[in-house]
Amino acid sequence: MSALASWQDNNAHYLSAALAWLRARLERCAGHGQETFALALAQSPSQPEEQSKSFWKQWVRRSSPEPAAKTPTLLPAARSHEAGDRVAQSAAVVAASAQTDPPPALIMLGQRLGLSQFEQEVLLLCAAMELDMGTALLCARAQGDPNRPYPTFALALSLFDEPAWDALSPESPLRYWRLIEINQPGGQPLTVSPLRADERIVNYLKGLNYLDDRLTPLLTPLGVAGNQPALPPSQQDTVEMIVRHVKQRPAGQDLLIIQLLGADAPSKHLVAARAVDELGLRAYQLPVSLLPAQAGDLETFARLWDRESMLLPVALYVDALGSEIDQPQAGQSSPVNRLLGRLGAVVFLDTRDVWPSLSQPTLPVDVAKPTAAEQQAAWRAALGEAAGDAPPLLASQFNLDLPSIQQIAHQALTEPATGERPVSGQLWDACLAITRPRLDILAQRIEPKATWDDIVLAAAEINLLRQIAAQVAQRSQVYQAWGFAQKMSRGFGISALFAGDSGVGKTMAAEVIAKDLRLSLYRIDLSAVVSKYIGETEKNLRRLFDAAEDGGAILFFDEADALFGKRSEVKDSHDRYANIEINYLLQRMEAYRGLAILATNMKSALDPAFMRRLRFVVNFPFPGAAERKAIWQKVFPAETPTEGLDFDSLARLNLTGGNIHSVALNAAFTAAETGTPVTTLLVLDTARTELRKLNRSINELQFRRQASAGRAG
Numbered sequence: 001m002s003a004l005a006s007w008q009d010n011n012a013h014y015l016s017a018a019l020a021w022l023r024a025r026l027e028r029c030a031g032h033g034q035e036t037f038a039l040a041l042a043q044s045p046s047q048p049e050e051q052s053k054s055f056w057k058q059w060v061r062r063s064s065p066e067p068a069a070k071t072p073t074l075l076p077a078a079r080s081h082e083a084g085d086r087v088a089q090s091a092a093v094v095a096a097s098a099q100t101d102p103p104p105a106l107i108m109l110g111q112r113l114g115l116s117q118f119e120q121e122v123l124l125l126c127a128a129m130e131l132d133m134g135t136a137l138l139c140a141r142a143q144g145d146p147n148r149p150y151p152t153f154a155l156a157l158s159l160f161d162e163p164a165w166d167a168l169s170p171e172s173p174l175r176y177w178r179l180i181e182i183n184q185p186g187g188q189p190l191t192v193s194p195l196r197a198d199e200r201i202v203n204y205l206k207g208l209n210y211l212d213d214r215l216t217p218l219l220t221p222l223g224v225a226g227n228q229p230a231l232p233p234s235q236q237d238t239v240e241m242i243v244r245h246v247k248q249r250p251a252g253q254d255l256l257i258i259q260l261l262g263a264d265a266p267s268k269h270l271v272a273a274r275a276v277d278e279l280g281l282r283a284y285q286l287p288v289s290l291l292p293a294q295a296g297d298l299e300t301f302a303r304l305w306d307r308e309s310m311l312l313p314v315a316l317y318v319d320a321l322g323s324e325i326d327q328p329q330a331g332q333s334s335p336v337n338r339l340l341g342r343l344g345a346v347v348f349l350d351t352r353d354v355w356p357s358l359s360q361p362t363l364p365v366d367v368a369k370p371t372a373a374e375q376q377a378a379w380r381a382a383l384g385e386a387a388g389d390a391p392p393l394l395a396s397q398f399n400l401d402l403p404s405i406q407q408i409a410h411q412a413l414t415e416p417a418t419g420e421r422p423v424s425g426q427l428w429d430a431c432l433a434i435t436r437p438r439l440d441i442l443a444q445r446i447e448p449k450a451t452w453d454d455i456v457l458a459a460a461e462i463n464l465l466r467q468i469a470a471q472v473a474q475r476s477q478v479y480q481a482w483g484f485a486q487k488m489s490r491g492f493g494i495s496a497l498f499a500g501d502s503g504v505g506k507t508m509a510a511e512v513i514a515k516d517l518r519l520s521l522y523r524i525d526l527s528a529v530v531s532k533y534i535g536e537t538e539k540n541l542r543r544l545f546d547a548a549e550d551g552g553a554i555l556f557f558d559e560a561d562a563l564f565g566k567r568s569e570v571k572d573s574h575d576r577y578a579n580i581e582i583n584y585l586l587q588r589m590e591a592y593r594g595l596a597i598l599a600t601n602m603k604s605a606l607d608p609a610f611m612r613r614l615r616f617v618v619n620f621p622f623p624g625a626a627e628r629k630a631i632w633q634k635v636f637p638a639e640t641p642t643e644g645l646d647f648d649s650l651a652r653l654n655l656t657g658g659n660i661h662s663v664a665l666n667a668a669f670t671a672a673e674t675g676t677p678v679t680t681l682l683v684l685d686t687a688r689t690e691l692r693k694l695n696r697s698i699n700e701l702q703f704r705r706q707a708s709a710g711r712a713g
Helices: 003-030 035-043 048-062 077-097 105-113 117-131 135-142 153-159 199-205 233-247 265-278 295-311 335-340 372-386 390-397 402-414 423-434 459-481 506-517 536-549 573-591 608-612 625-635 647-651 657-674 680-693 700-712
Strands: 180-182 195-197 256-261 282-287 314-319 346-351 362-366 443-446 494-500 521-524 554-557 595-600 616-620
Touching (some): 003 077, 105 117, 105 199, 105 295, 117 180, 135 153, 233 256, 265 282, 314 335, 372 402, 372 459, 506 616, 625 657
Parallel strands (some): 256 346, 282 314
Antiparallel strands (some): 443 521
């Protein structure tokens, strides 16, 4: 027989003996009841079930119009003495059956919740209503009133040997821990109001220990013991620190709030699940969005959870990450603070930053994703022989937690690889998909189409763009393998400034780099980021960088001078906060794993201090005639029907690459409508419209000469 089965047998034996002792007590007390109940006892069988049936038959007869026969008000002396003997005998049986290790559930409950002997007896009296069919009859007889077939405090005070009036107090364990429920309608006195044992507690006394079903709709289990992956060393060190602090708490300190700091929820879940597993606990997750809003409901939840933490080996995981109240300035009035102020057990608080307003004992712990080296090891372990040279590349570009690595590896290994799409390609695409940032309205995703062959720039600028792409691709090799990470304190971000007039190719250059590196490209909508409200711009920037961090997406801030211009002198609070937001942006750019590109039409408007913190500055000059000719030669796809295009003549048009693309597209639509190929004359006519749109002067003589040259060609 297992230890649990043996304890359950002992507990059942103890509970049976305790109920027999209670029946004997009630029978002795019933000897002083009213005459109807004395007669019922004298005529009823000894079994509690038959006593109950006999009582209800007597009750039906009393409700008829016929007068009831008079009976003695007291039990015969022999029967009273017999009841007293049964009390003593059953008490001895109870005492003997309580000598087990571990003790019966009622005794354990009393020890854990601080119940006095009298309070345990009151609880047993209330629980007996659910466990013994004859208790209702005996309660009514003992109280001398057939209208009270239920326990009351008045009955308990007269029934047990050492009654205590303070057991009625709301601060007493019986009422504080919600062990009993009181039905007190209207102005009925508390002492004669019906009492009922809580269902969860009745089942606990029977040996059934489970999480209170009033809490389960709000909670979800956090991890499963014995089914967790091995943690990387950095996270295992965090687990051991948490376990050590919990075990070394000062005597009498029940509550310890472990603040799990950082933005990576899956890693926090793994760390917390492993810590509670080593502590012999089980964690349940509570999203703050499900916290009761009303103070009374919140108090009930806190008491029930605290009670569960004493009856079960559990810990609470409060998920405040990403919520509106996940802020240190949330204050003591926030639901989370009110909840934490009422708990008395191990609590994990999932939050991004430290909450300094907590008055309870707290342990702030930073939890991050595995290091780059640990991610490489995780990739190799998950992929096995199929790893190849993929782990270093994946770990250098993508910052993933352990569950994501295992999920992607499993998916890649179960899908058949093809020659066109090998395992390494599947892994890269899966990493891109799982790290695709949720930027909402803050950014626009651009599908990169342009390649190195499409862009027309001077050799010096092309060389700078290739350097940028190379640094993004090789940063893991330089920072980690070659040790530069040990000598740098500002972060490993790569930032670049693209300066030049509108339409000179800044966006295309960003596309070329993204296409070459096979990375996602996002154009930042500054109108959605910059806010007139103090602190909102910083909040939006944090959301932006956090969302893009894991996949190292390329962030393209178009017209960046609107946000990154010269920092203003502090004249009012708005100026001060604007400078704070710019400083925050500089810090995030330096710490960002990916590439941040700032595009501006006015390089001179940027703060020199800001320029010094950029790694690359690429100037995009207005294209000369040679560059414009090259652009015209590349602007029309091979599928577009053209006829006799004079690229030398078109190159004389003073247009940027963006304008040339617009002219070519409009000319193609016109040709498609008229059913003719694209000709020089058609392009020149479309260019005239483009120049008017730009409010530029048109030299008609030049256009006529170019048109003549086009006809001659």
